[in-house]
Amino acid sequence: xxxxxxxxxxxxxxxxxxxxxQCAQDMNHEYMSWYRQDxxxxxxxxxxxxxxxxxxxxxxPNGYNVSRSTTEDFPxxxxxxxxxxxxxxxxASSYSIGAQPQHFGDGTRxxxx
Amino acid sequence: LxxxxxxxxxxxxxxxxxxxxxxxNNIATNDYITWYQQFPSQGPxxxxxxxxxxxxxxxxxxxxPADRKSSTLSLPRVSLSDTAVYYCLVGDIRSGGGADGxxxxxxxxxxxxx
Numbered sequence: 001x002x003x004x005x006x007x008x009x010x011x012x013x014x015x016x017x018x019x020x021x022q023c024a025q026d027m028n029h030e031y032m033s034w035y036r037q038d039x040x041x042x043x044x045x046x047x048x049x050x051x052x053x054x055x056x057x058x059x060x061p062n063g064y065n066v067s068r069s070t071t072e073d074f075p076x077x078x079x080x081x082x083x084x085x086x087x088x089x090x091x092a093s094s095y096s097i098g099a100q101p102q103h104f105g106d107g108t109r110x111x112x113x
Numbered sequence: 114l115x116x117x118x119x120x121x122x123x124x125x126x127x128x129x130x131x132x133x134x135x136x137x138n139n140i141a142t143n144d145y146i147t148w149y150q151q152f153p154s155q156g157p158x159x160x161x162x163x164x165x166x167x168x169x170x171x172x173x174x175x176x177x178p179a180d181r182k183s184s185t186l187s188l189p190r191v192s193l194s195d196t197a198v199y200y201c202l203v204g205d206i207r208s209g210g211g212a213d214g215x216x217x218x219x220x221x222x223x224x225x226x227x
Contacts, residue, residue, distance in 0.1 A: 033215050042200065043157070043217040059216055090156045100147040100202050100214065104156030 002026050006091050006105035013081045013112050021076040021108050023091035031094040032074040036087040049074055081112045116203050117218040124224050131188045133221050135201035138182050146184045149200045196225045
């Protein structure tokens with residue numbers, strides 16, 4: 001099992017560019033979520049999904065879109081990158097009771113210039 | 114909004130037992146309690162999860178009193194490598210809790226000294 005795989009690990013964008021952060025899990029987990037973590041801060045929930053075809057907003061959804069066409073994949077799209085979106089992004093998955101994250105990816109470090 | 118409150122930081126020494134308490138006064142009937150460990154530049158790592166009383170695994174114990182309004186993560190005989198940020202998470206998005214069940218608090222920065 002690879003667990004939760006995030007790509008890319010690092011990315012630098014210019015303001016206004018768009019991109020997609022990829023997240024894939026091979027554990028057949030129903031629940032997936034995206035977080036961002038700024039320096040010295042805790043994790044803030046961006047979007048989450050309780051199954052294929054179902055997504056919902058978290059605490060800080062503005063500027064981000066998600067889709068869940070398959071159980072395995074949960075990409076996060078930045079529509080028009082802004083410097084305020086410079087952060088480390090983590091994807092997580094879970095199958096369990098409470099649906100709280102059990103596995104996190106290694107993160108994508110994103111810088112917006 | 115996060116449903117939990119933890120101390121911002123704690124210090125201890127190698128070989129000691131460390132207890133980190135999390136308050137969750139508004140815990141709902143179906144909510145579970147989960148603890149995570151995070152090292153710098155890494156994603157959080159699941160440590161332990163429980164619903165009531167006591168849960169133990171190879172790395173930690175989780176104590177939950179009968180009223181479930183708090184929980185305590187116990188780390189036996191800590192070492193320098195246990196220096197990390199520890200988060201507790203409370204909720205269950207399947208029971209209508211929505212994003213609250215996935216919203217982390219600020220965590221506890223545990224520093225272990227020699």
